[in-house]
Amino acid sequence: MPTRRSFLLTSAAATAALPLAAQTSSHAPTPTLPAPIAALKNRSHEAVPITLAERQRRVDRARELMARQKIAALCITGGTSLGYFTGIRSGVSERIFAWILPASGAPYIVCPAFEEARMTEQLSQLPEGAQTRIYTWNEDEDPYALLVKHLPHPGPLALDERVPFVYADRLAQADPSRKVVSGIPITAGCRSIKSPAELAIMQLANNITLSCYKAAFESATPGLTTAGFTALVDSAFAQCGVRGDVSCQTGEWSALPHGSIKPQVIRENQIVLIDDGCVLEGYVSDISRTFVFGKATDRQKKIFDIVHTAQAAALSAARVGAPCHVVDDAARKVVTDAGFGPDYKTFLHRLGHGIGMDGHEWPYLVRGNNQPLEVGMCFSDEPGIYLPGEFGVRLEDDWHLTESGGVMFTPTSSSLENPFA
Structure with a gap:
């Protein structure tokens, strides 16, 4: 940690x-081991994992907050919020991986083509996984254009606070007509409770x-x-x-x-x-x-x-x-x-x-x-x-x-x- x-x-x-x-x-x-430490027991099995049903409630709550603020979609890349909503654990690299939650309609994933199989096998564990589309890009293609192509219209795109600047900047360039805003009111609005x-x-x-x-x-x-x-x-x-x-x-x-x-x-x-x-x-x-x-x-x-x-x-x-x-x-x-x-x-x-x-x-x-x-x-x-x-x-x-x-x-x-x- x-x-x-x-x-x-x-x-x-x-x-x-x-x-x-x-x-x-x-x-x-x-x-x-010293006796006080040796006496400790493995307690990790006592933890009850977060269920798919609970993650669905988180998604529903996020959509409620997006509707109040008239936000078209929420974009989350690797990090804690991605795990919170989907259970997917992914870091951040120079290659964008993103989970996009529209205010209405099914979520979708944008990822490198070589990640498609890995993402497909996880869909059953995601909220609305059966409806989630995966859009892939090859190394010589523009993933940001692909991401904005499937955004609902109109309305701002909210970015999770951990989205790197390079991603945010390229998304803004990919669709100059769309306002890019902070996703903190949505992600923190869910995660803080x-x-x-x-x-x-x-x-x-x-x-x-x-x-x-x-x-x-x-x-x-x-x-x-x-x-x-x-x-x-x-x-x-x-x-x-x-x-x-x-x-x-x-x-x-x-x-x-x-x-x-x-x-x-x-x-x-x-x-x-x-x-x-x-x-x-x-x-x-x-x-x-x-x-x-x-x-x-x-x-x-x-x-x-x-x-x-x-x-x-x-x-x-x-x-x-x-x-x-x-x-x-x-x-x-x-x-x-x-x-x-x-x-x-x-x-x-x-x-x-x-x-x-x-x-x-x-x-x-x-x-x-x-x-x-x-x-x-x-x-x-x-x-x-x-x-x-x-x-x-x-x-x-x-x-x-x-x-x-x-x-x-x-x-x-x-x-x-x-x-x-």
């Missing part, structure tokens, strides 16, 4: 977690992540490198049958929200900050924990308590119909009132981001965002205080909005010394 912090994860992590003898011997046996099936997958992903963090914490000791701690979490994820990653920072480097590439060693009584999560059935978790091995100082405890209070205040502020910014406002007020403000002085980032099939997705909990909160929206709740040259504390859990308010997927951290109590 590549993320904004994946650059911190290198092959050195696996080596750093091994005993010194195993690191230096070319014939060393594969090390046994999670169904019960999506919430169930996300609940399991969060449960697995927290159990892996806990097992790694119980397996680690001072003197381990941060790369070694990352390797412990990687082993835990593998035991649970999921893919994931985690960044780990300690001491003064924990004051950098996305960490440092510098080699670090975990010392007794120093702050350790871990962050990220796993991916399960295409859905991700994102959890941060801050802790110490040993005894926390009074200053460390003070900062932790402020951040902990801010996290709770943010969740309490979440209510149906409230603008997104009030959640950020609530947490930032706690930090400022405690003397660590104003604004972004020590709380350097927004309170949270939407989460689902992408680690960061619409909508965002940030100052100035007046979008109303709706039942089924999912976010991170991650206030932090970062003190350059000292340490940083961030606490992050994912949550979703219900009619009665925000509900965390996981229990929040209890303390620096017992983060998983």
Whole structure:
């Protein structure tokens, strides 16, 4: 699951977690897993995949949104939204592959001719697959002209936000008379509201992540490198049958929200900050924990308590119909009132981001965002205080909005010394 912090994860992590003898011997046996990690069970089979019927409801919802905005068609190329609506997992290359959903009429696919057989065998798994046409192009032909040729008339063409500029530019040139607009109101309008099936997958992903963090914490000791701690979490994820990653920072480097590439060693009584999560059935978790091995100082405890209070205040502020910014406002007020403000002085980032099939997705909990909160929206709740040259504390859990308010997927951290109590 590549993320904004994946650059911190290198092959050195696996080596750093091994005993010194195993690191230096070319014939060393594969090390046994620490007991807390070995005790973890594969839980990936507990996830119930998204059904074809649910994907059809997503398509129906997209058409409703397109009709409201008088959009003729939605174009999605490779990426998360393609998987969301169709279940097709495809990246982006110099050759355009596109799934087009007209506001009325059957969807169609534009792909290279050599992909036709592969796409044909997947049609039965797509919403309206029996009605979906596949239009192919050879290497010396213009796929953009082919795509616009089959668009309904008239009306704008909406592009998913992840459509590369080169695709968008060529589509605009292929049909200068047609307006090309952002597809965010459609794709985010669908994806930002999670169904019960999506919430169930996300609940399991969060449960697995927290159990892996806990097992790694119980397996680690001072003197381990941060790369070694990352390797412990990687082993835990593998035991649970999921893919994931985690960044780990300690001491003064924990004051950098996305960490440092510098080699670090975990010392007794120093702050350790871990962050990220796993991916399960295409859905991700994102959890941060801050802790110490040993005894926390009074200053460390003070900062932790402020951040902990801010996290709770943010969740309490979440209510149906409230603008997104009030959640950020609530947490930032706690930090400022405690003397660590104003604004972004020590709380350097927004309170949270939407989460689902992408680690960061619409909508965002940030100052100035007046979008109303709706039942089924999912976010991170991650206030932090970062003190350059000292340490940083961030606490992050994912949550979703219900009619009665925000509900965390996981229990929040209890303390620096017992983060998983």
